[in-house]
Amino acid sequence: QVQLVESGGGLVQTGGSLRLSCAASGRTFSSNGMGWFRQPPGKEREFVATIDWNGGRTRYADSVLGRFTISRDNVKNTLDLEMNSLKSEDTAVYYCAGKFGASGSAMSGEYYYWGQGTQVTVSS
Secondary structure, eight states: OOEEEEEOOEEEETTOOEEEEEEEESSOOTTSOEEEEEEOTTSOOEEEEEEOTTSSOEEEOTTTTTTEEEEEETTTTEEEEEEOSOOGGGOEEEEEEEESSSSOOSOGGGEEEEOOOEEEEEEO
16 A cells, blocks of 8 residues: 655744655655645645656745755655745645656646645744
């Protein structure tokens, strides 16, 4: 059974930092693109960041560019999201996702595996 399990969410003040991690089990994602998405309260799920199979290419939503960094460790089968300079509008449930194919993608429909999500709340 394939599982993606996110951790690292929590409550942080505006301007603070958090590091989310996603641990994969049941299969290796070392040859697959992966991504982070989020769903703010009362809104649709949205793209945050994506990374290709070896970390050579990354892509970010405009709203997080320069503040968030996506990375992966194919030995540990993990995916991370470093979040700095957090804003209240970053409050959301954050999801880790894995897709077939080596490239990353900003399209949620291209992802087959999803984690259960971790809550990030940024307070002013």
